[in-house]
Amino acid sequence: MVTSKKIILGKHFDGMPQESDFKIVEEQLPPLKDGEFLAEAVFLSVDPYMRAYAHNMNPGDVMVGTQVAKVVESKNNNYPVGEHVVGKFDWRTHTISSGLASEVAGAGNAPAPYVIPNLSGLPLSYCLGVLGMPGSTAYFGLLDICEPKPGEVVVVSGAAGAVGMIVGQIAKIKGCKVIGITGSDEKGRHLVDVLGFDGYANYKTDNLDQKLGELAPEGIDCYFDNVAGEISTTVISHMREFGRISVCGSISSYNHDVxxxxxxxxxxFYMYENQLIMKGFQNYLYKDRAAEAFRQNLEWIKEGKLKYMETVTEGFDNMVKAFIEMLSGKNLGKAIVKM
Ligand SMILES: NC(=O)c1ccc[n+]([C@@H]2O[C@H](COP(=O)([O-])OP(=O)(O)OC[C@H]3O[C@@H](n4cnc5c(N)ncnc54)[C@H](OP(=O)(O)O)[C@@H]3O)[C@@H](O)[C@H]2O)c1
Known part of the structure; x- marks a missing residue:
């Protein structure tokens, strides 16, 4: 008999989630049936969408999420013991799965668990970031929607996070001038000094309107929007004719009542005056092309063109802490929990 831990929603969030809104619950898992395997979590992801998704949850529901897990027992030849898989197993230490996408509660458009291919020595946790959902979100959201051209000016908000950091670097690879918007000077300096961004604005301390005028007097061609709200309104007011806006997320609104x-x-006014195009998207739209983003991001990492970082919190019991810290801006790069 295996004892699994899971983290459930104790009560609905009121603004920023609090530790007291969650409960850790233990459960005994039954023996495996034919076709099933038992996966033990190794790395778990905490992402902003979990805050937004919680509006649809009820107290008692398990917090949703993806993890890298090790197959520790198996009655399914597609998932041999010892392999590592990426699965939508939610906030659980152990999961029984039969490898079907449809069995996953609350998964939306989550794919079936897959066995992690050769990562050329990179950490398995990258499958939750640059080689997973955030990486393909950055890749397709920038390249397919903004279609940045060499010499154009690209602004990305949420720039020092999992998606934003990749967006900015891909824009640099494509020959653009890149400005990141973030909530601390430490993060901003990292974007410029380590990742090669051309400039940054601190939305908490700078006059954003003035700063964008200084950093991009020529105007902005592409805006990758992770945050929405006044930050985005200000960026859009600086856009040039025929600019493109990729709407990826709206984290500034997630703690508000829907x-x-x-x-x-x-x-x-700015939209019609400058004939801008704004398009929202969800990562799953590109699920049939996910291998393209995986391959290209992996290649750029190996070539040293794409740098990647994580903020790692240790221990399943610290999932909630890691989640709250990510929402509060404590993470640089992808927020990960390591078992
Ligand atoms: N469309 C899709 O399919 C898709 C897929 C993945 C992610 N997303 C969205 O993309 C965005 C970024 O996700 P991520 O995984 O890369 O998270 P992340 O950027 O790694 O972490 C969240 C960051 O948001 C910033 N933030 C928090 N509150 C904010 C506020 N009120 N205003 C401005 N910034 C705030 C914080 O950084 P600072 O220190 O800079 O404030 C924090 O570190 C989210 O909106 C997410 O929902 C969308």
Whole structure:
């Protein structure tokens, strides 16, 4: 008999999630049936969408999420013992799976668990970041929607996080001038000094309107929006004719009641005046092309063109802490929990 731990929603969040909103629960797992395997978590992901998704959850539901897990017992030849898999196994230490996408509760469009291929020696946790969902989000959201051209000016908000950091570096690879928006000077300096961004604005301390005017007096061609709200309204007001906006996320609104979202300045004037295009997307739209992003991001890492970092929290019991810290901006790069 295996004892598994899971983390459930204790009560609905009121603003920023609190430790007291969650409960850790133990459960005994039954013996495996034919076709099933038992996966033990190795790395777990904490992501902003979990905060947004919680609006659809009820107290008692297990927190949703993806993890890298090791197959420790198996009655399914596709998932041999000892292999590592990426699966939508939620906030659990142990999961029984039969490898089907459809069995996953609350998974939305999550794919079936897959065995991790050869990563050329890179950490397995990268499959939750640059070689996983955030990496393909950055790749397709920038290249397919913004279509950046050499010499153009690209601005990315949430720039020092899992998605934003990759977006900025891909834009540099494509020959663009890149400006990141983030919430601390330490993160901003990292973007410029380590990752090669051309400049940054600190949305907490800078006058963003003035700073963007200084950093991009020529105007902005592409905006990759991770945050929404006033930050985005200000960026859009600096865009040049025929600019493109990729709407990836709206983290500045996630702690608000869905029925009472933040009120922000009107962007329509800038949209029609400069004939801008704005398109929202969800990562799963590109699920049939996920291998392309995986291959290209891996190649850029191996060539030294794409640098990648993680903020790692140790211990399953610290999942909640890692989640709250990520939402509060304590992470540089991808927020990961290591068992
Ligand atoms: N469309 C899709 O399919 C898709 C897929 C993945 C992610 N996303 C979205 O992409 C965005 C980034 O996700 P991620 O995984 O890369 O997370 P992340 O950037 O690694 O972590 C979240 C970051 O958001 C920033 N933040 C928090 N509150 C903020 C606020 N009120 N205003 C501005 N920034 C704030 C914090 O950085 P600072 O210190 O800079 O404030 C924090 O570190 C999220 O909106 C997420 O929902 C969308």
């Amino acid at each position: 029925k009472d979202p933040p009120k922000v300045g009107v962007v329509q």
